Amino acid sequence: xxxxxxxxxxxxxxxxxxxxxxxxxxxxxxxxxxxxxxxxxxxxxxxxxxxxxxxxxxxxxxxxxxxxxxxxxxxxxxxxxxxxxxxxxxxxxxxxxxxxxxxxxxxxxxxxxxxxxxxxxxxxxxxxxxxxxxxxxxxxxxxxxxxx
Amino acid sequence: xxxxxxxxxxxxxxxxxxxxxxxxxxxxxxxxxxxxxxxxxxxxxxxxxxxxxxxxxxxxxxxxxxxxxxxxxxxxxxxxxxxxxxxxxxxxxxxxxxxxxxxxxxxxxxxxxxxxxxxxxxxxxxxxxxxxxxxxxxxxxxxxxxxxxxxxxxxxxxxxxxxxxxxxxxxxxxxxxxxxxxxxxxxxxxxxxxxxxxxxxxxxxxxxxxxxxxxxxxxxxxxxxxxxxxxxxxxxxxxxxxxxxxxxxxxxxxxxxxxxxxxxxxxxxxxxxxxxxxxxxxxxxxxxxxxxxxxxxxxxxxxxxxxxxxxxxxxxxxxxxxxxxxxxxxxxxxxxxxxxxxxxxxxxxxxxxxxxxxxxxxxxxxxxxxxxxxxxxxxxxxxxxxxxxx
Numbered sequence: 001x002x003x004x005x006x007x008x009x010x011x012x013x014x015x016x017x018x019x020x021x022x023x024x025x026x027x028x029x030x031x032x033x034x035x036x037x038x039x040x041x042x043x044x045x046x047x048x049x050x051x052x053x054x055x056x057x058x059x060x061x062x063x064x065x066x067x068x069x070x071x072x073x074x075x076x077x078x079x080x081x082x083x084x085x086x087x088x089x090x091x092x093x094x095x096x097x098x099x100x101x102x103x104x105x106x107x108x109x110x111x112x113x114x115x116x117x118x119x120x121x122x123x124x125x126x127x128x129x130x131x132x133x134x135x136x137x138x139x140x141x142x143x144x145x146x147x148x
Numbered sequence: 149x150x151x152x153x154x155x156x157x158x159x160x161x162x163x164x165x166x167x168x169x170x171x172x173x174x175x176x177x178x179x180x181x182x183x184x185x186x187x188x189x190x191x192x193x194x195x196x197x198x199x200x201x202x203x204x205x206x207x208x209x210x211x212x213x214x215x216x217x218x219x220x221x222x223x224x225x226x227x228x229x230x231x232x233x234x235x236x237x238x239x240x241x242x243x244x245x246x247x248x249x250x251x252x253x254x255x256x257x258x259x260x261x262x263x264x265x266x267x268x269x270x271x272x273x274x275x276x277x278x279x280x281x282x283x284x285x286x287x288x289x290x291x292x293x294x295x296x297x298x299x300x301x302x303x304x305x306x307x308x309x310x311x312x313x314x315x316x317x318x319x320x321x322x323x324x325x326x327x328x329x330x331x332x333x334x335x336x337x338x339x340x341x342x343x344x345x346x347x348x349x350x351x352x353x354x355x356x357x358x359x360x361x362x363x364x365x366x367x368x369x370x371x372x373x374x375x376x377x378x379x380x381x382x383x384x385x386x387x388x389x390x391x392x393x394x395x396x397x398x399x400x401x402x403x404x405x406x407x408x409x410x411x412x413x414x415x416x417x418x419x420x421x422x423x424x425x426x427x428x429x430x431x432x433x434x435x436x437x438x439x440x441x442x443x444x445x446x447x448x449x450x451x452x453x454x455x456x457x458x459x460x461x462x463x464x465x466x467x468x469x470x471x472x473x474x475x476x477x478x479x480x481x482x483x484x485x486x487x488x489x490x491x492x493x494x495x496x497x498x499x500x501x502x503x504x505x506x507x508x509x510x511x512x513x514x515x516x517x518x519x520x521x522x523x524x525x526x527x528x529x530x531x532x533x534x535x536x537x538x
Contacts, residue, residue: 006275008289011282042287068306068412071354076295077275085354088293090302090412102291108354113309130290 006079009126015043018057023129026121028060030097041097062119064093064133071108087111091133105134152427153241156248158379158386159535161190161372162499167336167490170265171366176209179260180217182368190372191383192254194218197372199225199252201243203235203493207267208260225252232269233441234394236494236524237533241392243373253375259495260368268364269296297361297444299527301353304446306412308355311461315355318445319346320467322359322487325442328474329484331511336363337488360445362486369495371502385506387535390519391428393420394531409528415447416530417454417523425456428534432456435534436517437504438478439497441524442485448472451523452480455532474512482512494524498533505537 012020019042022029030041035052046053069089075081087103089111103111104120117133124130163185165171165178173181179202187194197220200211211226225246229235236259243255261267268274274294281289293299307313323343329335341359349358379386396416397409425431432455440451449463457478458466466472472480483489483500490496501520503509523532 006278008278008281008285008292008294010286010290011280012286013282016286068302068309070293070298070301070305071351072292072298073351073354074297076298077278079275080292080294083292085351086292088291088298088302100287100291100293124290128290132291 003079003082005081005083006077007124009124010128015045019043020128022057022059023121023131024127026129028062028093028119028131029057030060030094031055032058039094039097041099060093060119063136064091064099064117064119066090066103066111066113066115066117067092067098068113069103069111089133091117099131102130102132103134104132105138153244153248153392154390154427154429155388156376157244157373157389158376159371159389159502160374160379160382160384160386161186161188161192162370162502163187163189164334164369164496164499165367167334167365167367167492167496169365171262175207175260175262175266176213176217178262178366178368179209179214179258179370182258182260182370183214183218183256186256186370186372189384190374192372192374194220196254197256199223199243199246199255201225201227201229201239201255201257202259203229203231203239204259204261205230205232205269207263207269214256214258225255232493232526233443233524234526234529234531236441237392237498237522237531238394240371240373240389240498240533241394241531244389244392247373247375253378255373256370257373258368258370259492261492262366263491264364265366295353297356298353300444300446301356303412303415303450304355304444307446307449310411310413311464313449313464315357316343316347317449317464317467318355318360319343320470321442321445321448321472322346324467324470324473325481325485325487328482328512329488332483332489335484335489336365337484356444356446359487362443362491363488365490367490367492369492369499371495371498385537387502387505387537389533390430390536391424391426391534392531393424393427395420395529396525397529413450414460415450415454416525416528417451417532418460419454420530420532421455424532424534430519430534430536434519435478435521437482437501437514437520438480439483439485439494439501439520439522440480441494441497441530442481442487445487447525448480455521455523474514479514482509482514494522497524498522501535505535
């Protein structure tokens, strides 16, 4: 059996814990300022716009678009080699809310700017879960291919 | 009215070690060698030095170690800025500000590291560091967004999306710098490179290829900065500090700003250049030679636009038309840059500008160069310096 690719484990802190806890429930959440309504990511203790300390966690519909992306071809660290080539993308789920993530269920040469994507969750070691993204409808395509 | 640094200080000496893949010397020795060379260049004695400034990422020796080694009686200024490219010209600015306000008279600024043989930055041997992603990296590393090339490639792609820049454009940058390095005996990479060689080099983090990525090496650079009124009596033609600026970014201090930037295609340089040029009393049309921070070739694209050497979004055609070559509109990285000369976190670029303004750049001399600019950055924040000769 081939070794699993190297996986870096996120270490939540007081600001980010609700994000990672939601991910474990396969929910994607982000912060919204309770005072001025500004959405923000990554998690922070204070609103960068109005400096209010009050924020709520909002559930995303899990839909977004590709803002930019990278196809990692050279494995760093070497243990990640089984995964290459893989696509790291910035996915915009709301204005001012761009998530670094990995795109799955897509060939690297199929990725385009503004591609419409949806969240999919991957459980990893350490009891953590990563929100990854795939092209919208990829699940349907897979199902059809599975039946063929 | 803000007090300006324009013309208050001058670079009166520069020095460097050889650049190599394995110096076989301590970082302290590298720092001292470069400092001694810069002192000899200036004609100042070590005893005249009363300030030492450096920057680094836990890969250098501290100023007091260099001061002790050199027998400096007392350091009135010792400052260590934490960071790489984003601190390079800012370190000159810190020294210039100290001199301008009378806190020091003669300051050495150095950058020294065994960056290949001992301490690779974000290297392939960082598996332990990458294993647990805390703080600002918890949203990067776990998704396989680990190395600097992968980060910068995200901005490079964004520029391609927004403005139509191509990988061939990046190739023209790499090839131009290599041509310059072939005229520079200090450069580590001097073999011929064609555009085809660039296009056939292996992908590292698409859109960046191997020849879009800077060198890793050992070495040190140093400069001596002094009061403008004391500079003319020294050995070399003084290179006056006209302006320095640092800044950029969005949500300063968040540590996450690279992926919260409003527009990843446009970097720090567009944010700092208005006040840089205002302080220096010059504009981009007055700059004769420039060292742009080229940790990756794509970084040159966004800085050409941000510093006003070409209109926003037009750096691709600008480099394609050869307008950054020696003898063309704005010669960029005449030493070969960090892509082909060496990676000293921007300080080697400043040394080249000084040699150019003193008319000592040999085969790669830009005729009549009187005003130069050197820059550095990391992710979204950076710094730049404008210098000139009478």
